[in-house]
Amino acid sequence: MNCWEFKKCGREQGGANAEALGVCSAWPKYGEACWYVAGTLCGGQVQGTYAEKLGNCRKCEFYEKKMSGEL
Numbered sequence: 001m002n003c004w005e006f007k008k009c010g011r012e013q014g015g016a017n018a019e020a021l022g023v024c025s026a027w028p029k030y031g032e033a034c035w036y037v038a039g040t041l042c043g044g045q046v047q048g049t050y051a052e053k054l055g056n057c058r059k060c061e062f063y064e065k066k067m068s069g070e071l
Helices: 003-007 050-057 061-068
Strands: none
Touching: 003 061
């Protein structure tokens, strides 16, 4: 499962929020590991580099489920 499917953010190509917010930088190849991609949107805030955002990602339900193998 990709992050945009799990989070329902609508920032995938053709998504409900893609025009207003832009297509996510994780689209289309990195939806299963968005924490590696700089510039993703989380909690309404553009996130920085991998090192800057990893602390926030570790609190993310999608990240937690991916790391535990639930997704």
